[in-house]
Amino acid sequence: MIQVNFSQVVNKAEKEKCKFAVIVSRYNGQWVFCRHKDRTTYECPGGHREVQEDILDTARRELYEETGAVEYELSVVGIYSVKQEEREDFGLLCRCEILEFEEIPEESEIKEIRLFKDLPTGWTYPEIQPVLLEKAYGLR
Numbered sequence: 001m002i003q004v005n006f007s008q009v010v011n012k013a014e015k016e017k018c019k020f021a022v023i024v025s026r027y028n029g030q031w032v033f034c035r036h037k038d039r040t041t042y043e044c045p046g047g048h049r050e051v052q053e054d055i056l057d058t059a060r061r062e063l064y065e066e067t068g069a070v071e072y073e074l075s076v077v078g079i080y081s082v083k084q085e086e087r088e089d090f091g092l093l094c095r096c097e098i099l100e101f102e103e104i105p106e107e108s109e110i111k112e113i114r115l116f117k118d119l120p121t122g123w124t125y126p127e128i129q130p131v132l133l134e135k136a137y138g139l140r
Contacts, residue, residue, distance in 0.1 A: 001084070002082060002083070002084050002127040002128065003081075003082070003083040003084075004080055004081070004082055004083075004127075004128055004131040004132070005080060005081050005083065006078050006079070006080045006081075006093075006135060007078060007079040007080065007081070009079075010076060010078055010079055014079045014090075015054075015055050015056075015079065015092065017079070017090040018049060018055040018058075018079060018090045018091055018092045019048060019049055019089050019090060019091065020046060020047060020048045020049060020058070020089070020091040020092075021046050021047070021049065021055055021056075021058040021059035021062055021091060021092040021093075021094060022044050022045075022046035022091055022092070022093055022094070022132055023044060023045045023046055023059055023062065023063050023074070023094045023095075023096045024044050024077075024093070024094070024095050024096070024132060024133055024136040024137065025044065025045055025063070025067065025069070025072075025095075025096040025097075025098055026096070026097055026098065027097075027098040027099075027101070027115060028115075029117075030115040030116055030117055031115065031116040031117075031118075031119060031120070032045065032067055032098060032113060032114075032115060033113065033114050033116060033120055034066045034067065034110045034112070034113050034114075035110065035111050035112050035113075035114065036109055036110060036111065036124070037109055037110065037111040038109075039124060040122065041122045041123055041124040042114065042120045042122060042123055042124065043123065043124040043125060043129065044129060044132065044133075045062055045063050045066040045067050045069075045113075046059070046062050046066070046091075047062040047065070047066070055092045056076070056092070058092070059074065059092060059094045060074065063096060063098075064105070065104075065105055065107075065108050065110075066104070066108060066110045066113070067098065067101065067104065067110075067113050068101045068102040068103050068104045068105070068113070069096070069098045069100070069101055070100050070101065070102050071098075071099040071100035072096050072097060072098045072099055072100075073096065073097045073099070074094055074095075074096045075094060075095050075096075076092065076093075076094055077093040077094060077095050077135060077136045078092075078093055078135070079091070079092055079093070080093050080132070080135070082128055093132055093135060093136060094136075095136045095137065101113075119133070
């Protein structure tokens with residue numbers, strides 16, 4: 001069973017634990033989801049932190065690489081953990097209003113981005129993404 005928990009504290013020490021960033025995004029009142037080249041399911045933009053990269057820079061980089069977003073309003077929601085059996089990984093959750101897109105970079109692993117009026121079905125991480133959306137925007 002997967003457990004998603006949220007930290008009450010966002011400080012440097014907590015940010016250092018983060019291995020990835022997830023950005024729950026909207027554009028013109030619609031949800032922004034990505035589809036990886038190797039999957040048929042949808043996910044929020046996000047990805048893994050590079051060595052020595054600030055986790056907020058990870059969020060900005062992944063947002064651009066996976067959506068082509070060049071102008072946006074990004075805010076930190078908090079730090080969360082995903083625990084499965086004995087393993088626990090930490091991530092930074094952000095909320096974003098995208099104002100302008102460019103093309104997705106050619107080297108991106110993303111096949112497409114899609115805009116949804118309602119939340120999509122067929123999620124890549126169905127036990128995690130609804131919890132993150134609820135925390136970021138107060139809904140499921």
